[in-house]
Amino acid sequence: MNNKTHLIALDLDGTLLTDKQTVSERSKKIIQKVRELGHIVVIATGRPHRASLDYYNELNLDTPMINFNGAYLHHPTDQKWKVLHSPLPLRTAKSIVQTCYDMEVQNIMAEVLSDVYIDRYDTKLMEIVHTSKEENPIQIGSLKNQLKEDPTSLLIHPRDEHIVELRKNLDRDHASVIEHRKWGAPWNMIEIVRKGMNKAVALQRIAHYYHIEPNQILAFGDEDNDLEMxxxxxxGVAMGNAIAELKAVAKHETKTNQQDGVADFIERYFQINDK
Known part of the structure; x- marks a missing residue:
């Protein structure tokens, strides 16, 4: 560790958040202390921005935020900050929807920034959406008919027994135009975004904005959507609960999300006195 300003990128599910989807008091305290030392903390998640803003505000952040695994980069508190939005081509999205119909997945959701489309009414997906019916009414009905614009992402709720087959089909038919990633616990979901979009691409832009070199960046994650980052x-820090592939890429490993692994590593790395 040195005294230069660092950029700290935090995945949410399975990383900063506990299994109950909360930020522990210890994590909040350590993140506040590292920010007081002058370091920059950003959220980098596969979640849509609506499902991340409560955590952003809980941490009192004032930095850009990475959503949809890099397909949407924006600044919640600075409207002048240039937004990066890279949606999927509509034709590709509808082809994937048809593949999902053919395989009889449990459900499919599409997001066009703040607009939400769900193929069939589903309380599990509604919980993920985190949206106000007044501000962002959810449109429920066949995505093949309802979806008229290039979506920021597609979210597939597969049946457990066909996840591998579904991902093989996505590779076979769409590998040149999409990225597909599996969400970590507790959601069993596959998210699809435009090819070339990942958290690393967005994080690189944030680092450039703050004039921070890659060797001054800490990034925490647990799933395959964190590999590039x-x-x-x-x-690069893998959580104790991370998948094996991520641990193989990471330069460091910390405790699990249930053991405040993010806070524990930051505290030790920056030699913070947690008193």
Missing amino acids: LDYAGV
Whole structure:
């Protein structure tokens, strides 16, 4: 560790958040202390921005935020900050929807920034959406008919027994135009975004904005949607509960999300006195 300003990128599910989807008091305290030391903390998640803003505000952040695994980069508190939005082509999205119909997945959701489309009414997906019916009414009905614009992302709720087959089909038919990633616990979901979009691409833009070199970046994650980000960061940290592939890429490993692994590593790395 040195005294230069660092950029700290935090995944949410399975990383900063406990299994109950909360930020522990210890994590909040350590994140506040590292920010007081002059370091920059950003959220980098596969979640849509609506499902991340409560955590952003809880941490009192004033930085850009990465959503949809890099397909949407924006600044919640600075409207002048240039937004990066890279949606999927509509034709590709509708082809994937048809593949999902053919395989009889449990459900499919599409997001066009703040607009939400769900193929069939589903309380599990509604919980993920985190939206106000007044501000962002959810449109329920066949995505093949309802979806008229390029979506920021598609979210597939597969049946457990066909996840591998579904991902093989996505590779076979759409590998040149999409990225597909599996969400970590507690959601069993596959998210699809435009090819070339990942957390590392967005994080690189944030680092450039703050004039921070990769070796001054800490990134924390637990799933395959964090692979590029941890590989890009000079200090890539896999959670104790991370998948094996991520641990192989990461330069460091910390405790699990249930053991405040993010806070524990930051505290030790920056030699913070947690008193």
